[in-house]
Amino acid sequence: MRKKKKTEVYALGRHISLSADKARRVIDQIRGRSYEETLMILELMPYRACYPIFKLVYSAAANASYNMGSNEANLVISKAEVNEGTTVKKFKPRARGRSFPIKRPTCHITIGVKDISLHDEYGQIYSLKKPRWKNKYTTMVYHDMYSIGGVWDKK
Template structure:
């Protein structure tokens, strides 16, 4: 009988958040690998603009975990927290003498992954769903400790 680990991870994705990726990474690096309750306390006390959208995403990921897997908030850990750059919103601001000045507003995409540490359950999988390995077993190689030459097995 073969066992396969059940899925215990859930994620929440926030796209086009109006914070630059570098400013969001400053906050994300503080919460990666921490528990859910500790993360909420950290995000409430940090004085950055990026904390509020990240707070909402962590809360959403916990709600997704409780809905899909029925997990309690005490068992959740932030395992994946990443920030990618999004599109740049370009606006024009009128200036003196009829000129215009370009304003570029950066956006980012934030992904929060949550894992339930109490759900390490395995399920049965059939023998036929497994793939055959592509590699072949190499032949045996014996090294003679008295001589520096390699002796190959001949079969």
């Protein structure tokens, strides 16, 4: 029986003090992109969720280079998912001896990287994600306020 070679490596972050919806906003931007492009995106995005995700992507790449001997230039983010974790519940004192519940959500983030230099069992090479703004049907139209034919063109 032939043993399949493992081509995907994971990094798992558990109980990260962050809402799952806020983490998904960042994760959706990096899914399917190359490792270097992902690091650039995460450094430039202005969200608080970027730092723990950056650390997980870096850890997944380190796992791939250590376990499989992969080059970081050949890595692609193949799996990126966010699940809700436990909610930390505390009580804060309020006026007149009342208490107010504080809920701190946590999440579990899984990052999977795949080496595109290795072929999977179907012989398929995974392509990088194409940017959304690069569409062949998009045309830019510029309007000049002086050439519209308004009050200024009458002589």
